[in-house]
Amino acid sequence: MTSIPILREREGQIYQKGREPFKMSCGKHSLAGSVSQRACVFCGSRVVLYPIADALHLIHGPIGCAAYTWDIRGALSSGPTLHRYSFSTDLREKDVIFGGEKKLYSALCQLIDAHQPKAAFVYSTCIVGIIGDDVEAVCKKVAKEKGIPVLPVHSEGFKGTKKDGYQAACDALFKLVGEGPTEAVSPCSINILGEFNIGGEAWMIRDYYKRMGVEVVSVMTGDGRVDDVRRSHGAALNVVQCSGAMTFLAEMMKERFGTPYIRVSYFGLEDQSKALYDVAAHFSDHPEIMAKTREIVREEISAVYPELQRIKPDLEGKRAAIYVGGAFKAFSLIKALRYLGMDVVLAGSQTGNEADYEMLRDMCDDGTVILDDANPLELSKYIIEKKADLFIGGVKERPIAFKMGIGFCDHNHERKIPLAGYEGMLNFAREVHATVTSPVWKFAPKAVIS
Amino acid sequence: MLLRHTTTEIKERKALTVNPAKTCQPIGAMYASLGIHGCLPHSHGSQGCYAYHRSALTRHYKEPVLAATSAFTEGASVFGGQANLLQAIDNMFTVYNPDVIAVHTTCLSETIGDDIPQIVNKARAEGKVPEGKYVIHTNTPSYVGSHVDGFANMTRSMVDYFSESTGHKEKTINLIPGYVEPCDMEEIRRIAGELGIRTIMFPDTSKVLNGPMTGKYRMYPEGGVTTDALKKTGDSMGTVAMGALASGPAARALDAKCKVPCEIIDLPIGLHATDMLIDTLRQVAGVNVPESLTFERGQMVDIISDMHQYFYGKRVGLVGDPDQVLALTKFLVSLDMCPAYIITGTPAGKKYEKALREVTKDVPGEVKIKVPGDMLLFHQWIKQEPVDLLIGNTYVKYIARDEDIPFIRHGFPILDRVGHSYFPTVGYRGGMRLLEKILDALLDRKDRDSTDIEFELVM
Ligand code: SF4
Ligand code: SF4
Numbered sequence: 001m002t003s004i005p006i007l008r009e010r011e012g013q014i015y016q017k018g019r020e021p022f023k024m025s026c027g028k029h030s031l032a033g034s035v036s037q038r039a040c041v042f043c044g045s046r047v048v049l050y051p052i053a054d055a056l057h058l059i060h061g062p063i064g065c066a067a068y069t070w071d072i073r074g075a076l077s078s079g080p081t082l083h084r085y086s087f088s089t090d091l092r093e094k095d096v097i098f099g100g101e102k103k104l105y106s107a108l109c110q111l112i113d114a115h116q117p118k119a120a121f122v123y124s125t126c127i128v129g130i131i132g133d134d135v136e137a138v139c140k141k142v143a144k145e146k147g148i149p150v151l152p153v154h155s156e157g158f159k160g161t162k163k164d165g166y167q168a169a170c171d172a173l174f175k176l177v178g179e180g181p182t183e184a185v186s187p188c189s190i191n192i193l194g195e196f197n198i199g200g201e202a203w204m205i206r207d208y209y210k211r212m213g214v215e216v217v218s219v220m221t222g223d224g225r226v227d228d229v230r231r232s233h234g235a236a237l238n239v240v241q242c243s244g245a246m247t248f249l250a251e252m253m254k255e256r257f258g259t260p261y262i263r264v265s266y267f268g269l270e271d272q273s274k275a276l277y278d279v280a281a282h283f284s285d286h287p288e289i290m291a292k293t294r295e296i297v298r299e300e301i302s303a304v305y306p307e308l309q310r311i312k313p314d315l316e317g318k319r320a321a322i323y324v325g326g327a328f329k330a331f332s333l334i335k336a337l338r339y340l341g342m343d344v345v346l347a348g349s350q351t352g353n354e355a356d357y358e359m360l361r362d363m364c365d366d367g368t369v370i371l372d373d374a375n376p377l378e379l380s381k382y383i384i385e386k387k388a389d390l391f392i393g394g395v396k397e398r399p400i401a402f403k404m405g406i407g408f409c410d411h412n413h414e415r416k417i418p419l420a421g422y423e424g425m426l427n428f429a430r431e432v433h434a435t436v437t438s439p440v441w442k443f444a445p446k447a448v449i450s
Numbered sequence: 451m452l453l454r455h456t457t458t459e460i461k462e463r464k465a466l467t468v469n470p471a472k473t474c475q476p477i478g479a480m481y482a483s484l485g486i487h488g489c490l491p492h493s494h495g496s497q498g499c500y501a502y503h504r505s506a507l508t509r510h511y512k513e514p515v516l517a518a519t520s521a522f523t524e525g526a527s528v529f530g531g532q533a534n535l536l537q538a539i540d541n542m543f544t545v546y547n548p549d550v551i552a553v554h555t556t557c558l559s560e561t562i563g564d565d566i567p568q569i570v571n572k573a574r575a576e577g578k579v580p581e582g583k584y585v586i587h588t589n590t591p592s593y594v595g596s597h598v599d600g601f602a603n604m605t606r607s608m609v610d611y612f613s614e615s616t617g618h619k620e621k622t623i624n625l626i627p628g629y630v631e632p633c634d635m636e637e638i639r640r641i642a643g644e645l646g647i648r649t650i651m652f653p654d655t656s657k658v659l660n661g662p663m664t665g666k667y668r669m670y671p672e673g674g675v676t677t678d679a680l681k682k683t684g685d686s687m688g689t690v691a692m693g694a695l696a697s698g699p700a701a702r703a704l705d706a707k708c709k710v711p712c713e714i715i716d717l718p719i720g721l722h723a724t725d726m727l728i729d730t731l732r733q734v735a736g737v738n739v740p741e742s743l744t745f746e747r748g749q750m751v752d753i754i755s756d757m758h759q760y761f762y763g764k765r766v767g768l769v770g771d772p773d774q775v776l777a778l779t780k781f782l783v784s785l786d787m788c789p790a791y792i793i794t795g796t797p798a799g800k801k802y803e804k805a806l807r808e809v810t811k812d813v814p815g816e817v818k819i820k821v822p823g824d825m826l827l828f829h830q831w832i833k834q835e836p837v838d839l840l841i842g843n844t845y846v847k848y849i850a851r852d853e854d855i856p857f858i859r860h861g862f863p864i865l866d867r868v869g870h871s872y873f874p875t876v877g878y879r880g881g882m883r884l885l886e887k888i889l890d891a892l893l894d895r896k897d898r899d900s901t902d903i904e905f906e907l908v909m
Contacts, residue, residue, distance in 0.1 A: 030497055030521040033538030035546070040498020062557050062592040063467060063795075064474025068502035070845070082455050084848075085826075090467035091593050096561060103465040110466055115455055126496055127557040127593070130527060157498035158522045158558060376516060377546070380667045395505045399514045405665040445665035 010034075013372040015357075017364050024357040026372040029161075035375040037323070037396055038350045040157030042125050043069070044165020048245050049121050049153065049172065050083055051075035051196050052224035056117035058087045060104050060135060061125030065157075066090075073413050075197050077223050082115055091127065101133050108142045108150065118226035119149040121172060129156030149226075151175055162325065163244070163351050170248035173220065173229060177253060180227055182234025188283045189215035191232045191259075193250055194241030195266070197222025201420040205266055208276055208300075208421065212292050214283065220246060233257040237282050239264055239275070242328035244351075265328065266420035267428075268336035269304075273297045300422035311429045312341050318436055321346035321388040323371070323379060323397060324411055327356030333392060333411065334363050340429055345386035348374050376400055390436050405444040407435030452848050456826060458833040468826035469845065471769050472795025474592030477503040478600030478629065479554035480517055485635075485653025486608065487674030488549030490542055494535055494564065495556025496522040510863040511632075511659040511871055516669060518542050518551075522558060531564045532572070539570070539585060540578045546669060549677060553587040554604060560591035584677060586611040596796040596822075597862070598696055598771050601629045605700040608652055612680035615708035622686045623735055624710065625651040626700050628693030628717050628773055629862070630876060632656040632673075637874035638692070638718065641728065644743050647735045650679045650686060652700075660871040684708030688734040692727070693717045693773030695798055717773050718876045719884070720781025721750055727877075746878035753885050754785065760892055760909075761785040765815075769828055769842035770861035772798040772821070778841065778860070780809050781884070787839075788813045791831045793823035825849070839891060856891035860884075 012025035030036035046069045049057065059066040066088030077083065089095075089103050104122070112120060120142070124135050135152045143150040151172040155165050190209060195202045202222030209216050217235040218228035238250045238261035250261035262282065264275035280293040320342050322333050327349040334344050347360055348371030360370050369382045376396075383391065383404060391401035394412035401408035409431050411419065417431070418424045476493055480503050483491035493500035500519040507515040518541075520526070520534040535553070542551055553566055566587040573579055588607040590600045605626060625642060627635045636656040642649045657673025683689075683704060689712040691701035701712035713734060718727040725747070732739055754761075764787045768775055772794045779789045789810055803821045810817045818831055829849045832840075840850050840857040844865045850857035864870045874880040893909055900906070 029523055030519070031537070031541060032521050032534040033492075033518050033541030033545075034521065035516055035518050036497055036521065037501070038497055039501040040496055043498055043501065062474055063470050063472060063596070064477070064499065064502065064557075064592050066467070067470045067473035068506055070469070072505075080455075081452050084452055085455065086469050088467045088470060089465060090470070093591070093594050096557075096591075096593050106464070107466040110461070110463060114457065114461070125557075126498070126527075127561055130558060130561045158496035158527045159524055376514060376667075377669065396501075396508050396515070399508060399512055400667060403514060403661075403663060403665075404667050405663070444663050 014378065015361070015370045017361060017366050017368045017370065024354065024370065024372055026352055026354060026357055028373070030373055035377070036373055037375065037394070038373060039162050041160050041162065041165040041168060042123060042155040042157045044162035044245070045123060045153045045155040045169035045172070046165070047073060047196070048166055048169035049221060051077070051221045052121075052226065052229070053077035053083045054080045054118045054225050055082065056087065056111055056115060056120040057083060057123070058089070058107060058111060058120060059123045059125065060089045060100065060128050060133070061091055061123075062127060063088055063090045065125040073196065074199060074416065075222060076200050078203075079225075082117060087111060096127065096131055099131055099133055100128065101138050104133065104135065104138050105142065108138070109146070112142070112146045112148065117148065119151060119176065121151050121153050123153045123155050125155065126157045129159065149176060149179075161351055166245040167248045170246060170252065173249055174252045176226060176229045178230070178233045178257065180230030182231050185217055185231065185234035186215040187236060188213060188286055188289065189217050189235045190237045190239050190279060191217050191235045192219040192222075192239050192241070193261075194244075194246040195219055195222045195420075199416055199418040201266070201418040201424065204418060204421040204423060208296060209279065211296055212276065212280060213286070213289050214279060220249065233259065235259065237261065237279065239279060241266060242332070244326050244328055265332040267329070267332035267424070268339060269301060269422065269425050270335055270339070271332050272421055272425070273301070304422050304426040307426060308429055311433045314433060314437055316341040318342045318389040319345045319387055320390040320392060321379070321383050321386065323348040323374060323391070323393045325350050325394070327352030327360060329411065330360060331363060336425065336428060340432065342390070344368060345388055346371065346382045348372065380404060390432060405441055407432070407438065407441070409435060451852055453829060453852050456829045456833065458830060460827065460830045467824045469824055469829075470795050471793055471823065471825050471828070472596035472598075473506070474597060475590035475595055475600030475603070476500070476554050476556055476592065477506055478597035478602070479552070479588055479590045479604035480515075481507060481629075481655065482601045482604035482653045483552035483554070484515070484658050485655040485674055486550050486552065486680070487676045488670045489552050489674065490546055490548035490550070491517040492519070492538060492542065492551050492553045493517055493556060494520045494531060494553050494566065495558045496527075499556045506863060509865045512868065513659050513661060514667070518546070520559070527558060527562060530562055531559050532569050535564070535566070535569045536573050536576070536578065539573045543578065543580055543583060548583070548670065550584045550586060552604065553585065554590045554600065556590070557592045560589065584611065598629055598773070598796045602696050602699045605653055605697065606703045608680055609683065609700050609703045609707060612677060613684040613704055613708050614681050615684035618685060619687055620682065620685045622648045622650055622682070623731065624683045624686045624689040624704065625649050626689065626691040626697040627651060627654075628691070629696040629771055630717065631871050631874065632658065632660040633872050633874040634876045634880065637877045637880055638727070641743065641877050642731055644740055645728070645731050645735065645737050646740070647731060647737060650683050651675060652680055652683065684710065686710050688712065690715065690727070690730050690734060695772045695796070695802070716780065717777040719774070719777035720784060720881055721747070721754070721878070722780060722784055723777050724877050724881060743878070750878045750881050750885070753882055757885070757889055758786065760889060761787050763788060764839055764892065765790040765837040766839045766841060767791040767828065767832060767837040769793045769825060769846060772796050772802055774861055776802070776805060776809070779806060781881070783809060783813060788815065790815065790817060790837050791828060792817065792819045793821075793825070793828045795822050795824060797822045839888065856895045858887045858891055
């Protein structure tokens with residue numbers, strides 16, 4: 001194995017537990033010249049708002065930004081599928097010189113006439129920020145003329161990281177909240193925030209709460225509908241998935257409407273059960289909810305338990321490397337992998353903050369490498385050093401793992417099956433098992449770097 | 451019905467692209483750069499674009515795709531990206547040690563007007579570019595052209611930066627393969643090899659983006675044209691460039707710079723276009739066509755004659771990159787098929803459209819062509835009158851499903867299948883593979899749709 005140099009400027013973003021005093025320098029902008037795995041503001045807002053299926057999503061910018069985000073996340077809809085189209089103003093040179101406002105106006109009008117959406121989101125990409133189109137004014141004008149909310153999403157890529165995109169998306173959503181009728185909403189009701197219905201996850205989670213006797217007013221934004229968002233302030237509690245993407249919205253709703261919120265994770269048996277119990281505890285005036293919850297948890301766990309037990313012995317002692325977007329996902333993954341008997345030898349995130357990394361440090365065993373904003377070389381270096389058997393990451397990490405002859409599990413864009421909930425845990429265990437124990441790894445030598 | 455919002459009625463749209471049949475310049479430049487050995491593509495702009503470009507290429511090739519970014523912040527967007535690029539060049543050579551850094555711009559850096567050559571010169575003056583290493587660049591504003599132009603621009607930059615003429619002509623031929631798959635590049639090289647010709651191919655992504663699983667992670671895989679070879683292109687006796695849009699600019703630049711005469715021909719897809727390639731190579735290099743190639747040709751003709759009745763009169767809808775679409779259209783016409791709807795998202799120009807019209811002038815019925823067009827229009831045409839077969843990239847699968855039409859994946863991107871980077875569609879062998887795909891699609895459909903009475907063992 002050859003050694004890999006690490007950029008001096010990056011030394012503060014790599015930490016091996018137990019070796020040195022912990023001080024992760026995170027929240028930094030990626031270094032120029034790095035092969036960062038991170039994305040942009042626009043990417044953040046696009047993934048949050050994308051699943052709202054009866055809204056128009058118009059991307060104001062040159063074609064690329066729209067083309068690359070065209071249906072890349074399988075956020076399923078039980079009804080309309082307008083979100084699966086790719087609409088772009090496709091700015092050309094002339095627009096860049098003379099401005100794109102006219103084009104935006106005409107595109108919006110045409111689309112609203114053709115599709116009669118419930119609302120429209122207009123994403124500004126980098127170049128719009130530079131040429132200085134007054135997107136806000138165009139949106140206002142169209143909203144007035146067409147009688148639907150037309151919401152600018154300020155997502156110019158260079159203005160920050162993906163996390164800032166979450167904020168921009170929440171700002172846009174917040175303009176809808178409070179606009180709809182709430183008379184019919186039950187006192188035992190919640191909104192589910194930060195759940196995007198990849199592979200139908202939102203349907204499963206929604207169903208758990210319903211069976212507990214809790215009304216789900218809206219899921220933001222999985223299988224989302226504009227009208228649900230508009231009346232979401234009628235819910236008694238916001239339940240925020242720990243990804244962090246929608247905590248901003250929960251905060252704003254707390255401030256304006258007094259809606260309290262709790263943070264949960266739907267990943268792994270332990271966290272999923274806690275997510276249900278915490279909601280039940282919130283409605284303690286209705287003890288029947290807690291009783292029902294206990295029943296559901298028992299039922300659901302016993303349904304998946306036997307097969308999980310059968311899978312576990314094969315995974316006992318295998319080593320996993322995790323590199324995901326938000327740090328919160330890493331917490332749940334570590335717990336779930338431990339449940340399966342596996343060791344986590346590397347844990348990294350693209351956008352963790354100091355508190356996240358301290359939490360990670362507390363959770364991890366000695367020797368685990370903790371990374372912020374890593375690049376492929378660093379990732380492969382530690383995969384080899386730590387002899388990982390499994391890599392959990394996103395699109396760009398998949399072929400790296402496979403080239404090095406270890407298993408891979410996508411926990412980001414490209415998953416086809418639900419990993420949330422009880423069933424999801426079983427799916428996860430099956431997937432990890434399938435990839436780690438695949439016979440194909442017998443045909444390839446183990447990883448070395450050249 | 452995934453595309454249930456698509457209407458049959460077509461309205462003129464000027465300000466709006468729906469379901470694009472193209473993407474932006476930098477990804478094409480990134481793909482071309484990966485065809486230089488030891489090259490690290492560098493995206494000068496903010497990191498979002500580049501993350502998308504890497505992801506899209508990764509999804510299509512299912513291979514690690516490395517590139518670096520200038521990681522613009524708001525500051526860089528206001529004051530220019532010089533500081534970022536200088537630091538980036540320094541960091542890249544220090545940590546990733548490439549032979550070449552190939553810089554392309556994004557919309558953002560284009561619009562603020564960074565002068566890349568000036569910045570690179572500064573980097574060199576400051577000693578940030580090690581001895582024997584190169585930094586090349588191309589401009590790829592995405593609000594002009596498409597990914598095809600990005601590919602063409604980066605390929606032309608290889609000539610601008612590397613090609614030299616020593617005044618001494620070599621017996622080599624330059625091959626510019628166009629925006630095709632790594633396996634296509636390999637196949638074109640093989641054909642030239644059969645003719646006994648020494649070649650330099652650029653860009654060359656074979657063995658880079660279709661590499662083997664070895665248990666090793668290589669930052670710079672084995673393949674790619676070397677910088678030495680690129681320099682020598684100026685001494686070659688001729689250039690054969692395939693695909694006017696993707697390869698024409700580089701071929702002409704090389705002629706202008708080093709007086710290497712060029713022949714610009716179609717992508718060698720189908721019988722006639724492959725004949726053209728071989729005939730052109732034969733003439734430029736002054737060689738004879740070996741029996742081995744004549745044999746392959748004969749096999750291809752044999753398949754067509756065996757099965758010609760199934761091609762006859764079938765209406766086809768075709769979407770893709772201009773060079774690909776033109777060659778495919780010619781191929782389909784030669785099979786007695788009827789390309790009915792033809793769309794390319796790339797603004798390829800009037801001359802290109804005229805060429806398409808010329809090829810399809812004898813096709814019975816109305817042939818609808820839109821350059822540039824998008825997939826919504828394509829779908830609307832199909833809703834008005836269906837076709838028997840669809841050919842296009844993965845996104846066409848929505849239309850194929852909704853309208854229940856047999857579909858062959860071809861072009862970029864293909865996100866949901868493998869094979870495209872391993873099995874060529876150029877040359878006679880590639881043509882046979884295409885024939886097989888077309889026949890499979892049509893005959894599977896016939897099997898599926900025929901009644902018990904019509905269902906037959908032999909076809
Ligand atoms: S901004 Fe980036 S992704 Fe968007 S079109 Fe331009 S280069 Fe492509
Ligand atoms: S960085 Fe800017 S231009 Fe690039 S994808 Fe993001 S929004 Fe689009």
